Amino acid sequence: MSQPDAPLDLAAIQARADAATEGEWWVEEDDRVWTLHGVHARIPSGVPEIGEQILNHQILKAPKTGTPYAEYWPDRADAEFIAHARADVPALLARVRQLETENERLAKHADELATEIAEGISAQTMLKGLTVEDGRVCLSIEPAREMLLILVASMREMLDDAGAENYLVTEATFPPEVSLDLQDGQHPEDSYTLTVQRRHRPTAHDLRRRAETERDEARAEADRLRPELAGMTDLRDRAITRQDQLRAENERLADTGRRALASLDDLIRDHTDPGVEALGARYQLAQALTGHPHVCGNCDGIDPASCLMA
Structure with a gap:
């Protein structure tokens, strides 16, 4: 029996389904016996009106009387589950494989979209280069004054809305700590430092x-x-x-x-x-x-x- 959190071994499940008695399965029951049947063979009749002939294969027989031990047999709900499992399991396997294929296709599509978005952002900001100087990552971009003005205005609005005199700590999910200095070229005194920090490490305010x-x-x-x-x-x-x-x-x-x-x-x-x-x-x-x-x-x-x- 597999563990609830263990990954599905679809090949093993398929092998067990293929080795089992061919479907469909059905139940016959009377006052004396409960019987589960499967298909032993299918024989064409040659007569279109009659169709193929099915040779019965008895899978399980549970006598209800006349045994020296206590008799047990499935109730109606369990019998229906057992009989339908022969068709349900292959159908579920096919559906899982279909979903896995669709998931791979969507993941590939998401990667392609991410690449297109990154390239679009790079083109819009006119990125020229990226260098590392004295341990700092420096991005070189063509003039994009409107973008910088939007960032500066956003920072000013964040500080004003929070009533913060000097700085504001805002939680976000990012890679290790990154700092970015921005300023409006026409007003050098209107400059800000944006610090992004891991959530579970102490901030400058905490220290x-x-x-x-x-x-x-x-x-x-x-x-x-x-x-x-x-x-x-x-x-x-x-x-x-x-x-x-x-x-x-x-x-x-x-x-x-x-x-x-x-x-x-x-x-x-x-x-x-x-x-x-x-x-x-x-x-x-x-x-x-x-x-x-x-x-x-x-x-x-x-x-x-x-x-x-x-």
Whole structure:
């Protein structure tokens, strides 16, 4: 059985029809049996009034009674379909072949008409040549000012009717993208660019809208982050201010410590035996001042912790 969408194999259908019992087919039916008959042979009678004699060929016999199994036979509609199929199939084959021949003739005629139309258009526009320059296809035509004026007027009317300020996107079915620049030679400022583009690819308008959407999204994100950035900047400024305050306070304390260390050194130098408490206090103070610039006559500021009076 062939698939519904498969192409018809007319030769195979014709071969099956030719191999089947010759037509016409007919049905005989009574209470006991259903029988399908075809033509076995046709014998001329030699008598014009009688015509030819047909020898019957029994194709199918379906008993209605007396069988050990359930009896089945076609109803009236199916029997009529089966009997007429012998003549219908060859007739349909002949009709299909006739239509195919007509279709080929019409297709050839359509190609001839297309050629004539193309030649007529070429003659009317006085086409002189076609060249490719820098990737652009250029048509050279004889002066055909009326045609250009019609195109320019049509473009102007399209823009005005649509209320378009600069350009208008109109869908059409064409080969890959083609651009055509037209202008009226008497009015060079009245010029237009016609862009034809595949329908399912983004137009210049689509790309511009996409870029504007991305720009707006970036601006919105920047606006959202701006308060956070301002808060972080303020926090940084306050941290720097606090750091400067702590540095000044640390320097003030270190200066005070250095003055106390100098006074303690004077006290130790003025006494031959300043005592363990004074020397211990000086050591602890020197340790606290480690890392801070200071002036000491004994250690020259190199290691205040080890600078002890002998």
